[in-house]
Amino acid sequence: MVIRGDRATISEGKQTFEVEIRVNTAAKPKQIDTKNLDGPEKGFISVGIYELDGDTLRICHTWKGQTKRPEKFAIAEGSGLVLAVWKREKKSRCKPIPSARRTQPDFASAVGAQAALREGRPAMVHGCSAVVHH
16 A cells, blocks of 8 residues: 555555545544545445554444444444555565465564454465554
8 A cells, every 4th residue: 555645555465446545633533534545346335444553554434334433443244344554664665475374574563464364364464564454
């Protein structure tokens, strides 16, 4: 994910799409709303919460069919929520992890995705992020 101003470009596998971002930093927890500007989900609006801690960005947001903003950074099976953990790149571009079941020390903050994989729940692990869909 690359964020520039009120836009973000997100790459997932072979798909790349752009979203418009709006945040409310005064809310507790901080709120984030996104609108897909292109791709297969064009026009889809997601509401969520976010937390930026150093180089780690955590976002918990709605997915298809879910419209109620999450209140905490937790998801449950069938909740219609996504929990994404993104790590800021240092010097070089991140490369995808060859297997979603492999982990590297740099991804220790992606505990949610790693736990999901251990429990056999669906998860995607990217070179710079970990995303768990439910």
